[in-house]
Amino acid sequence: xxxxxxxxxxxxxLRGGTGWKQAWRTPTPKKHYxxxxxxxxxxxxxxxxxxxxxxxxxxxxxxxxxxxxxxNTGRNTTVIRSNYFYPESAALYDLSVRLYxxxxxxxxxxxxFSQRGIALLGHSEHDMEILTRQYNAMRLNGIDAELLSxxxxxERAPILNFSENARHPIHGAVNQPRAxxxxxxxxxxxxxxxxxxxxxxxxxxxxVQDFIMEGGRCIGVATSKGDIKAGVVGAAVAGHSSVLAAxxxxxxxxxxxxxxxxxxxxxKPILDTVVTSPAFGTYVSQSDKGGLVIGGGLDxxxxxxxxxxMPVQETVLAGLVEMMPALAKVKLLRHWGGIVDVTPDSSPxxxxxxVDGIFVNCGWGTGGFKAIPAGGYLLAHLLAxxxxxxxxxxxxxxRFETGxxxxxxxxxxxxx
Amino acid sequence: MQVFPCPFCGxxxxxxFHFAAEAGKVRPDTTQQIGDADWATYLHAQRNEKxxxxxxxxxxxxxxxxxxxxxxxxxxxxxxxxxxxxxT
Numbered sequence: 001x002x003x004x005x006x007x008x009x010x011x012x013x014l015r016g017g018t019g020w021k022q023a024w025r026t027p028t029p030k031k032h033y034x035x036x037x038x039x040x041x042x043x044x045x046x047x048x049x050x051x052x053x054x055x056x057x058x059x060x061x062x063x064x065x066x067x068x069x070x071x072n073t074g075r076n077t078t079v080i081r082s083n084y085f086y087p088e089s090a091a092l093y094d095l096s097v098r099l100y101x102x103x104x105x106x107x108x109x110x111x112x113f114s115q116r117g118i119a120l121l122g123h124s125e126h127d128m129e130i131l132t133r134q135y136n137a138m139r140l141n142g143i144d145a146e147l148l149s150x151x152x153x154x155e156r157a158p159i160l161n162f163s164e165n166a167r168h169p170i171h172g173a174v175n176q177p178r179a180x181x182x183x184x185x186x187x188x189x190x191x192x193x194x195x196x197x198x199x200x201x202x203x204x205x206x207x208v209q210d211f212i213m214e215g216g217r218c219i220g221v222a223t224s225k226g227d228i229k230a231g232v233v234g235a236a237v238a239g240h241s242s243v244l245a246a247x248x249x250x251x252x253x254x255x256x257x258x259x260x261x262x263x264x265x266x267x268k269p270i271l272d273t274v275v276t277s278p279a280f281g282t283y284v285s286q287s288d289k290g291g292l293v294i295g296g297g298l299d300x301x302x303x304x305x306x307x308x309x310m311p312v313q314e315t316v317l318a319g320l321v322e323m324m325p326a327l328a329k330v331k332l333l334r335h336w337g338g339i340v341d342v343t344p345d346s347s348p349x350x351x352x353x354x355v356d357g358i359f360v361n362c363g364w365g366t367g368g369f370k371a372i373p374a375g376g377y378l379l380a381h382l383l384a385x386x387x388x389x390x391x392x393x394x395x396x397x398x399r400f401e402t403g404x405x406x407x408x409x410x411x412x413x414x415x416x
Numbered sequence: 417m418q419v420f421p422c423p424f425c426g427x428x429x430x431x432x433f434h435f436a437a438e439a440g441k442v443r444p445d446t447t448q449q450i451g452d453a454d455w456a457t458y459l460h461a462q463r464n465e466k467x468x469x470x471x472x473x474x475x476x477x478x479x480x481x482x483x484x485x486x487x488x489x490x491x492x493x494x495x496x497x498x499x500x501x502x503x504t
Contacts, residue, residue: 246463302435303491305490344460400459401453
């Protein structure tokens, strides 16, 4: 299986694409692996990749009950950013942004990370004071940021509502220029292909039904394709973290909610940045295909049903039309919901699960996609060494007992 | 729009309701010495079950708290029970 390149695209174009090979194998599970990772989404596949790359551990299986990237990795709004308030969060999410910056080359797979910036809008003088505080925090954390005046926002996104009669007039914004969007499926597929090439077995359509315990330690998993022993187990199953935890016997401070997203019919280019408005509870970007990718707040009802409810749709879309009245007649093409694991402080849980032999990477809430490379990088470090990386230490589950929370509830401007 | 049953007002629009908490959690006796782990469990641990759940909800228009039983996957409502005891 060769590397992808401009030349290979050209060559396959000439011969009708007959030379493309499968991007990853479909192996039969072995009886034993050094590491078994549960969950074949972005975080699980990234964990496998970084185990091979950073720790030279290749006897690894990724077990996925459905298909690769079929959960939240394929259900998000593809925003990548690190505009957080606390230093711990900035270190974590910026690790992710930095890894994303080199990811296409690293994986030999175009993840289409487009650093088009994310503007968080301020709609009053008081909003601008809070945004200035956020700007200062970002700069102190070493994250790129700029404070934009209303005029600068208008130059960048003239489609926004600058009318004097606007329900929430725009006073300015804080922008993170290095933020942007990526191609969500490509992230899962790129990590899968790179991990597979390094020897990782990716086993799809294989559900973990139970954990095999011995002397209080987890030594493997019972799956729909038989028992698989493991030196150590990693769980990265966003949306089902509590279900898996109940099987293994650890508890998590997680509530699962549905988060909805929408994509419009394709339009001519009208917006080349990501715009977020906390006042409306709506954010939007335009994909390369021209569709507007629209997101908002959570459905405020705990849920495992991967579809949303009408009142939240109305709030999000009404907000969009107020932000950009020109879009009032635009039709939606698709709409979907994903189940997100929300923690009390809206920060992830990375570290030992509480059961010996199992490590978790969960609780990313509404922001798991942007964190895929970092989540994988840090879980790989834990699985390989048994110890926290300096960056994942503050996100250990022990913080709920010590009270040292990393409360980022307001960081994105969208309540989560 | 989904219709939820308030035990006092009958079937009403979902927007009138607010999820409060999982049912059945008992606040530890804080007049006694209580460990950090127990307190953290009370504050933060959730059953977060997939399937049938029992929860405390509020019907905001009449401000009554009640138990709502529902399915967290299909969103089917299985029953609602008043928390208030009969005044008589």
